[in-house]
Amino acid sequence: MNVLVVDDDAMSRTLLRATMVKLGHEVTVAQSGAEAWRIFSATPSPLVLTDWMMDDGDGLELCRRIRGRPSAPYTYVILLTANDAAGHYLEGIEAGADDFLGKPVDRDLLAARIHVAQRILGLRDHVEHLERLLPICMYCKKIRNPDERWMKVEEFITTRTSEQLTHGICPTCYETVARPAVARALRERQR
Amino acid sequence: MSDRAARIGTKAAAGEAAADRGEDAVDETALAALLDMTGDAVIVQELIDVYLTDTAERVVSIREAAARGDIATVRRIAHTLRGSSVSIGARELAAVGHRVEHTFTAESADGAALIERLAAAFERVRESLRRRQQRRDPP
Numbered sequence: 468m469n470v471l472v473v474d475d476d477a478m479s480r481t482l483l484r485a486t487m488v489k490l491g492h493e494v495t496v497a498q499s500g501a502e503a504w505r506i507f508s509a510t511p512s513p514l515v516l517t518d519w520m521m522d523d524g525d526g527l528e529l530c531r532r533i534r535g536r537p538s539a540p541y542t543y544v545i546l547l548t549a550n551d552a553a554g555h556y557l558e559g560i561e562a563g564a565d566d567f568l569g570k571p572v573d574r575d576l577l578a579a580r581i582h583v584a585q586r587i588l589g590l591r592d593h594v595e596h597l598e599r600l601l602p603i604c605m606y607c608k609k610i611r612n613p614d615e616r617w618m619k620v621e622e623f624i625t626t627r628t629s630e631q632l633t634h635g636i637c638p639t640c641y642e643t644v645a646r647p648a649v650a651r652a653l654r655e656r657q658r
Numbered sequence: 659m660s661d662r663a664a665r666i667g668t669k670a671a672a673g674e675a676a677a678d679r680g681e682d683a684v685d686e687t688a689l690a691a692l693l694d695m696t697g698d699a700v701i702v703q704e705l706i707d708v709y710l711t712d713t714a715e716r717v718v719s720i721r722e723a724a725a726r727g728d729i730a731t732v733r734r735i736a737h738t739l740r741g742s743s744v745s746i747g748a749r750e751l752a753a754v755g756h757r758v759e760h761t762f763t764a765e766s767a768d769g770a771a772l773i774e775r776l777a778a779a780f781e782r783v784r785e786s787l788r789r790r791q792q793r794r795d796p797p
Contacts, residue, residue: 478709478742485696520737549741571688571745574695 468585469493469510473503473517473529474547483516483572490578500529507533507542514584515544516568519559527562534563541591543584547572683782684790688747706787709746713739714784717777720758724773727764736762736776743783751779 470492474480480496487494495512497503500521507515507529515533517526526546533542546564548555556567565587566580602611609617621632636645692702716739723731740755754776763769 476738476742477712478705478745481701481705481708482692482695482745485698485701489695489697520734522734549737570741 468514468581469495469512470514470516470581471495471497471503471507471512473497473500473515473521473526475499475518475521479518479547479570486572486574486577487516490574490581492581500526503529504532511536511539511542513540513542513588514581515542516547517544518547518570520549527559527564530559530563540595541588543588545580545584683748683750683779683786685747685749688745689790691747692745706746706791709742710784710787713742713751713780717780720776721773724762724764724769729762729764732762732764732773733759739776746783748779748783751776751783754779 470487472480472483472487472494473496474483475498477498480498484494484496495506495510497506500517503515503517515529517529519526530544530546533544543566544564545566545568546559547570548559548567549570559567566583568577568580603609604611604617609619610623611617612623618626624630625632689702689706692705693699696702696705716735720732720735720739723729723735736755736758740752740759743749743752743755754772758772758776762772
């Protein structure tokens with residue numbers, strides 16, 4: 468899994484990168500929240516490990532920015548905390564963090580939390596996939612809306628998207644439907 | 659005293675007591691844990707080098723910020739210094755850093771004394787890591 472590691476302390480960054488590589492992950496590092504956001508905006512990672520308190524603003528701001536993206540794939544965020552973060556966890560959750568890890572990071576605990584992250588990301592992918600499935604009638608091709616109403620494909624597209632429809636004939640239908648219909652009409656007229 | 663202040667005092671006292679007992683400024687078990695985490699002695703040496711360089715700069719920055727009465731900067735840098743010191747096993751330095759982070763005030767004479775204790779603790783860490791390096795790479 469591609470992981471973005473964010474820490475303003477070079478030693479912590481180096482240690483986390485080496486540990487994550489040893490655990491079999493691909494790692495991108497950033498040394499500030501601003502740099503992390505630039506990297507993330509260009510190439511979002513499914514997992515972000517970020518220090519809570521950094522020089523240029525904190526990990527909470529990065530969490531809020533990640534959560535503020537409209538309709539993006541889910542990113543699992545683990546906040547790295549000093550041991551005295553007790554009493555501030557709710558603040559982290561409200562900013563959008565999914566989990567916390569105390570520093571110095573224990574490798575086994577880190578590996579376990581990443582397993583949890585992968586499990587949750589997998590479940591979210593599954594749910595998002597199910598949400599994208601549209602029930603369609605096998606015969607008339609009407610689509611069932613979330614409000615249980617069946618509607619024509621044309622109506623579904625024009626009400627659920629910004630697209631507008633204009634009628635035409637595709638080459639297949641031209642050959643199999645339109646051309647025979649026109650030929651039939653001409654024959655009937657000649658009679 | 660609040661629970662939080664009591665916790666801070668206890669942690670700091672434990673680290674400083676270890677120094678008073680003449681224990682090494684760097685806990686070898688922490689370095690062994692770093693080797694276990696990374697699986698590479700070269701990376702551990704890189705971590706030590708980065709730590710020494712950054713911490714030396716942080717001690718200077720803390721001194722400068724303390725001299726101009728910039729308490730927020732002193733505490734912020736002490737927070738980072740404390741975190742990396744815990745990772746490298748510099749228990750006494752981490753404990754003093756913890757105390758600076760949570761109790762430093764520019765006005766009191768204690769504040770200035772605390773900064774000097776921080777600098778002295780770092781010198782012991784540097785010396786300990788230098789001796790460790792010499793043991794590993796004899797001249």
